[in-house]
Amino acid sequence: MGSAGCTKANARVLINKMYIPSFNSFTDKQGIVAFMQRYSFATIVTQIDGMPVATHLPFLVKEKNDKIILLSHFAKANPQWKEIEVNTSLVIFTEPHAYISPNNYEKVENVPTWNYIAVHAYGKASILDNVEQKTELLKHTINTFESAYLHQWEELPEQYRLKMMNGIVAFEIEVTDLQAKKKLSQNRSELERENIINSLGKSHDTNEREIAAYINKLSDGQTK
Numbered sequence: 001m002g003s004a005g006c007t008k009a010n011a012r013v014l015i016n017k018m019y020i021p022s023f024n025s026f027t028d029k030q031g032i033v034a035f036m037q038r039y040s041f042a043t044i045v046t047q048i049d050g051m052p053v054a055t056h057l058p059f060l061v062k063e064k065n066d067k068i069i070l071l072s073h074f075a076k077a078n079p080q081w082k083e084i085e086v087n088t089s090l091v092i093f094t095e096p097h098a099y100i101s102p103n104n105y106e107k108v109e110n111v112p113t114w115n116y117i118a119v120h121a122y123g124k125a126s127i128l129d130n131v132e133q134k135t136e137l138l139k140h141t142i143n144t145f146e147s148a149y150l151h152q153w154e155e156l157p158e159q160y161r162l163k164m165m166n167g168i169v170a171f172e173i174e175v176t177d178l179q180a181k182k183k184l185s186q187n188r189s190e191l192e193r194e195n196i197i198n199s200l201g202k203s204h205d206t207n208e209r210e211i212a213a214y215i216n217k218l219s220d221g222q223t224k
Helices: 008-015 029-038 079-083 131-145 147-155 158-166 190-201 206-219
Strands: 041-048 051-058 060-064 067-075 089-100 113-128 168-183
Touching: 029 060, 029 113, 029 168, 041 079, 051 067, 051 079, 060 131, 067 113, 067 131, 089 206, 113 131, 113 206, 131 147, 131 158, 131 168, 158 168, 190 206
Parallel strands: none
Antiparallel strands: 041 051, 041 089, 060 067, 067 168, 089 113, 113 168
């Protein structure tokens, strides 16, 4: 039966899943967590009045009792925070990515494509609304992104720090569904992958060099 025969229930299942061919599947949990921590500036997507709404935020990615926890904060002026406890949130981690030229392939009958890594993390959000929780979140955020600034932050007048914290809405998401994809030319020949690694590895573009490194690790069997 063709796709027209799908039931509404099946359609909902398909919609909720990222398209991942089996050879692009990324299933190593520790590898996924490491990727999310490395490329932690992500996009959170929720719904407001039936319409998708997105905000780009830095996230802390932690593991607690075998669960993945995402922490971040909105500006209080951003209305998206008002709905995050109501519905499931999707947080998208992506980067690096690179254009792949057919010049890397052995046959003329080929077309360009794009290599990339992406992680979709779904979960329910909880707002962290007291001063102690916000203080702890900001401390961890500063330690993660610029630990040298922590002393300066803590030496600022308390009223100023409280004013700044009053302007944010801190939250955490317990991840309930994790979908990850590595599109790294796994379906190409060894020679073609070597061509891609050599081509991208010489690039002045950081994204392209990082993709080359990921393909090389995959070829060496270092990642899943």
